[in-house]
Amino acid sequence: MKYSILIFTVIILSAVGFYAGRSRSSKTVNGEIRKLHSLPGYYGFYVALWCGLPALIVLGIWLAFQSSVVTSIVVSGLPPEIQSLSDEEMSLVINDIVNLAHGIVVGRPDNVLLAAAEHYNRLLGTGFLALVAVVMSICIAGLGFSMRYINPAMRARIKVEQTVQVLMILCSTVAIFTTIGIMLSVLFESVRFFNQIPITDFLFGVHWSPQIAIREDQVGASGSFGVIPLLTGTLMISAIAMLVAVPIGLMSAIYMSEYAAEGFRTVVKPLLEVLAGIPTVVYGFFAALIVAPFLRDLGSKIGLDVSSESALAAGLVMGIMIIPFVSSLSDDVINAVPQSLRDASLGIGATQSETIVHVVLPAALPGIVGSILLAVSRAIGETMIVVMAAGLTARLTANPLEAVTTFTVQIVTLLIGDQEFDSPKTLAAFALGLVLFIITLCLNIIALYAVRRYREEYE
Amino acid sequence: MQLMDNLIMKRDEIIKPVGNPFLNEERVKISCRNVNVYYEENHAIKNVSVDIAEKEVTAFIGPSGCGKSTFLRCINRMNDTIRTCRIEGEIRLDGENIYDKNVDPVLLRARIGMVFQKPNPFPKSIYQNVAYGPRIHGLARNKAELDEIVITSLEKAGLFKEVKDNLDHPGTSLSGGQQQRLCIARAISVQPELILMDEPCSALDPIATAKIEELMDELRQNYTIIIVTHSMQQAARVSQRTAFFHLGNLIEVGDTNEIFVNPEHKLTQDYITGRYG
Numbered sequence: 019m020k021y022s023i024l025i026f027t028v029i030i031l032s033a034v035g036f037y038a039g040r041s042r043s044s045k046t047v048n049g050e051i052r053k054l055h056s057l058p059g060y061y062g063f064y065v066a067l068w069c070g071l072p073a074l075i076v077l078g079i080w081l082a083f084q085s086s087v088v089t090s091i092v093v094s095g096l097p098p099e100i101q102s103l104s105d106e107e108m109s110l111v112i113n114d115i116v117n118l119a120h121g122i123v124v125g126r127p128d129n130v131l132l133a134a135a136e137h138y139n140r141l142l143g144t145g146f147l148a149l150v151a152v153v154m155s156i157c158i159a160g161l162g163f164s165m166r167y168i169n170p171a172m173r174a175r176i177k178v179e180q181t182v183q184v185l186m187i188l189c190s191t192v193a194i195f196t197t198i199g200i201m202l203s204v205l206f207e208s209v210r211f212f213n214q215i216p217i218t219d220f221l222f223g224v225h226w227s228p229q230i231a232i233r234e235d236q237v238g239a240s241g242s243f244g245v246i247p248l249l250t251g252t253l254m255i256s257a258i259a260m261l262v263a264v265p266i267g268l269m270s271a272i273y274m275s276e277y278a279a280e281g282f283r284t285v286v287k288p289l290l291e292v293l294a295g296i297p298t299v300v301y302g303f304f305a306a307l308i309v310a311p312f313l314r315d316l317g318s319k320i321g322l323d324v325s326s327e328s329a330l331a332a333g334l335v336m337g338i339m340i341i342p343f344v345s346s347l348s349d350d351v352i353n354a355v356p357q358s359l360r361d362a363s364l365g366i367g368a369t370q371s372e373t374i375v376h377v378v379l380p381a382a383l384p385g386i387v388g389s390i391l392l393a394v395s396r397a398i399g400e401t402m403i404v405v406m407a408a409g410l411t412a413r414l415t416a417n418p419l420e421a422v423t424t425f426t427v428q429i430v431t432l433l434i435g436d437q438e439f440d441s442p443k444t445l446a447a448f449a450l451g452l453v454l455f456i457i458t459l460c461l462n463i464i465a466l467y468a469v470r471r472y473r474e475e476y477e
Numbered sequence: 478m479q480l481m482d483n484l485i486m487k488r489d490e491i492i493k494p495v496g497n498p499f500l501n502e503e504r505v506k507i508s509c510r511n512v513n514v515y516y517e518e519n520h521a522i523k524n525v526s527v528d529i530a531e532k533e534v535t536a537f538i539g540p541s542g543c544g545k546s547t548f549l550r551c552i553n554r555m556n557d558t559i560r561t562c563r564i565e566g567e568i569r570l571d572g573e574n575i576y577d578k579n580v581d582p583v584l585l586r587a588r589i590g591m592v593f594q595k596p597n598p599f600p601k602s603i604y605q606n607v608a609y610g611p612r613i614h615g616l617a618r619n620k621a622e623l624d625e626i627v628i629t630s631l632e633k634a635g636l637f638k639e640v641k642d643n644l645d646h647p648g649t650s651l652s653g654g655q656q657q658r659l660c661i662a663r664a665i666s667v668q669p670e671l672i673l674m675d676e677p678c679s680a681l682d683p684i685a686t687a688k689i690e691e692l693m694d695e696l697r698q699n700y701t702i703i704i705v706t707h708s709m710q711q712a713a714r715v716s717q718r719t720a721f722f723h724l725g726n727l728i729e730v731g732d733t734n735e736i737f738v739n740p741e742h743k744l745t746q747d748y749i750t751g752r753y754g
Binding site for chain 1: 553555558560583584585586587588590591593595597598599600601609610613614660663664666667
């Protein structure tokens with residue numbers, strides 16, 4: 019709370035700096051703004067940045083290191099017999115001290131700890147006062163410094179824009195570093211997994227049963243981590259989904275971009291895109307509660323044995339879900355085909371359908387392929403529908419009427435409940451994630467490549 | 478001051494053309510009578526009646542937005558593809574009204590080739606570009622016949638010598654002038670009776686333009702050609718008859734020599750002498 023008041027104060031000071039800088043800059047030229055290098059607002063931003071940015075950076079660094087510094091000071095003040103404890107015990111002691119300092123008293127704490135807690139609180143208190151002093155002085159120093167530098171020749175706009183650019187670079191690197199971080203953590207955990215289970219067993223094994231014995235004599239305890247059944251399950255469900263989504267999506271895209279009246283298009287296209295906005299969990303229970311039982315009943319009527327959780331049900335519903343991906347993106351690329359090509363084709367007496375088949379679709383093909391591949395990676399990564407409708411049994415089968423399971427489903431089941439974080443069972447989730455990541459990455463690269471090739475075509 | 482009076486013409490004014498819009502029946506390829514075109518409320522072509530002579534080049538000239546391209550696109554019913562466009566009146570091709578209910582615009586367009594302002598080859602090979610029309614109309618029974626059609630069309634378009642070793646290269650890899658000649662080859666590949674050219678040289682350099690103009694001179698031995706152009710010199714060089722449009726009105730029409738040497742209407746005179754436009 020007190021930190022947020024501090025941050026708020028800094029922001030208010032920056033705002034004050036903005037107005038001060040703005041009015042001062044126009045005063046230096048007696049209101050003749052054209053004599054200034056930049057518009058007065060830029061001088062305002064210049065002052066505000068000088069006032070707020072260094073102070074906030076210092077505040078951030080301070081907060082990042084405060085607790086470890088304070089803790090180490092408190093620890094160094096503890097009696098030697100406590101200091102000689104092992105790391106784990108020490109962390110428990112520190113925990114106690116911090117809890118005491120926050121007023122959470124459990125049992126009857128001894129005096130040493132109480133003293134340490136008091137020490138801790140005292141340090142925090144002084145720390146905060148010091149922080150306020152430092153931040154405020156930086157803030158005011160920045161304000162005064164930048165106000166003094168305001169003169170008509172100063173290139174405030176360029177400086178402000180440079181600073182904003184740096185901020186934008188920082189923001190974009192956040193996303194990049196997060197991605198890299200996730201990739202590395204998945205990679206390292208996978209390596210740990212492959213240290214326990216050979217990578218060849220994982221990639222080429224045909225049996226998936228990730229049970230690990232807790233006791234020596236447990237029945238069925240030997241875990242096996244063959245990924246092939248999951249791969250076939252994933253591919254089968256994705257293939258069924260694409261069989262549904264590609265024809266329907268493509269046809270509707272062609273209809274909407276080539277035939278539909280403007281009014282129809284403006285109504286239907288957003289409606290189709292609403293499909294993409296339905297949470298996948300809703301599709302999931304739609305699949306599990308309506309489609310799967312329907313398929314089972316239908317099967318029993320015509321003498322087919324359909325399992326009540328089937329790849330078919332999951333695939334069908336997933337196909338419906340990704341229709342908008344195919345239709346919307348394809349619609350965009352079909353629309354991007356220049357009208358001049360259609361005119362050329364119609365001009366030699368081709369019918370509209372001949373024009374679409376022979377000119378528009380070939381020209382849009384790379385883009386359409388791109389949209390389909392994006393939809394495939396979406397299908398492969400989809401979880402909720404398959405968790406609910408496809409089952410959990412890893413079965414190596416080509417029959418879409420049976421229950422199968424996918425990468426994502428298995429990752430979910432591996433990580434549900436209490437887990438040991440060093441058993442192969444848990445680590446397998448990372449390895450599965452890695453494989454999934456590599457598959458979708460490859461598909462995305464191909465898709466991006468196809469889309470880029472398409473762009474070059476008409477520029 | 479008088480010039481200004483002429484220019485500030487009411488937008489909805491309908492003018493009766495001067496010159497000789499009508500020809501002897503045996504010379505007529507297309508006869509247009511009382512053609513009106515509307516884009517929603519905008520009256521784009523105002524009661525235009527004119528005859529187009531067979532195996533001649535007719536030039537449509539006039540300032541931008543005067544409706545000459547719109548009128549051109551009425552002749553092969555390309556305006557049908559624009560939803561907001563409404564056409565009244567009749568256009569007869571060899572005596573048959575092309576806006577008759579029984580006329581299929583697709584079949585009509587096969588009889589009328591069109592060349593557009595910007596070269597628009599398909600993103601296919603040179604060969605496929607030319608073979609496209611004959612293929613969809615089933616003009617060739619086998620590969621040899623198709624080859625022949627492609628080669629003859631490219632020859633007629635004066636492009637064959639330049640591309641004969643690269644027929645499998647993409648059409649879009651050619652230069653602008655070559656692309657436009659490829660589009661002409663594509664247009665004549667289906668043996669049309671009439672070729673419509675909508676500012677075919679406006680995206681080309683003078684040398685490529687000269688080649689296209691030469692080509693038009695040859696093509697008029699066999700085809701009726703209508704060309705929309707912004708260049709008065711081009712109209713004077715390539716056409717035998719010229720029609721001048723202004724704000725949707727046909728102002729003056731007649732033999733090119735007459736119009737350029739001795740224009741009757743004040744507006745025509747001002748336009749071709751470059752006083753505005």
